[in-house]
Amino acid sequence: MASPATVTISDGLIILATLLGPIVAVRVQKWIELLRETRQRKLWVFHTLMATRASRLSSDHVQALNMIDLAFYGDRIFGFHKRTKKEQCVLDAWREYLDHLNTRIDNEPAQQWVSRGHELFVNVLYAIAVEVGLVFDRVQLKKGVYSPSAHGRVEDEQERVRQLAISVLSGEQSLTMKIENMPSDKDGS
Incomplete structure (x- = not known):
C-alpha cells in the first residue's frame, strides 16, 4: 500500500525558497541599482x-544647482518619505544659498554680497562632500580652484559687447561712424 504523501516543514521551506528566491533576487538587484543611480546623481551634482x-x-x-533638490530629496519607502540628516544638511545649505542668490544686490554693498555668496556656496559644496563621503576642508573648497585671469577678462569683454549690441539694437545708442578717406572724383567735377 502506498503511504499518503507528507510534506514536512523543511520541505515546505525549500519549496517556498525555490519559488520566492528569484523574485527576491530581482527586487534586491533593482534596489541596488536605485541606490547606485541615486549616488551617481549626487556625485554628478558635486563634480559639476x-x-x-x-x-x-x-x-x-x-x-547642477537646480538639480540639488532632486538629487538630495531622499527616498520613499512604503509610501513614506525618508531623508537622511546629511541630505537635509545639503538641502538647508542650498536653500540658504538660493535665498541669497535671489536677494537683490542693492540691499547691501556689492562686495559684502559677493563675499557672503562665496561663503554660502562653500557651505553647499561642503555639505554635499560630506553626504557623498568625500573628504574636503572648507579652505580647499574655497581657494583650491584655478581660473586664469584671461578667462575673467574674456567673460567681461563678452558681456560688454553683448550690452553694447543690445543698446544699439534697442535704439538706446547709435553707431558712430568716422570717415577717414573719402575717395575723390577725379573724372567728374
Missing part, C-alpha cells in the same frame, strides 16, 4: 559644481 565653481554663470553650474 566643483568643475564650474570658478564660472558660476555657466549653464552647467546653474543646472
Whole structure:
C-alpha cells in the first residue's frame, strides 16, 4: 500500500525558497541599482559644481544647482518619505544659498554680497562632500580652484559687447561712424 504523501516543514521551506528566491533576487538587484543611480546623481551634482565653481554663470553650474533638490530629496519607502540628516544638511545649505542668490544686490554693498555668496556656496559644496563621503576642508573648497585671469577678462569683454549690441539694437545708442578717406572724383567735377 502506498503511504499518503507528507510534506514536512523543511520541505515546505525549500519549496517556498525555490519559488520566492528569484523574485527576491530581482527586487534586491533593482534596489541596488536605485541606490547606485541615486549616488551617481549626487556625485554628478558635486563634480559639476566643483568643475564650474570658478564660472558660476555657466549653464552647467546653474543646472547642477537646480538639480540639488532632486538629487538630495531622499527616498520613499512604503509610501513614506525618508531623508537622511546629511541630505537635509545639503538641502538647508542650498536653500540658504538660493535665498541669497535671489536677494537683490542693492540691499547691501556689492562686495559684502559677493563675499557672503562665496561663503554660502562653500557651505553647499561642503555639505554635499560630506553626504557623498568625500573628504574636503572648507579652505580647499574655497581657494583650491584655478581660473586664469584671461578667462575673467574674456567673460567681461563678452558681456560688454553683448550690452553694447543690445543698446544699439534697442535704439538706446547709435553707431558712430568716422570717415577717414573719402575717395575723390577725379573724372567728374
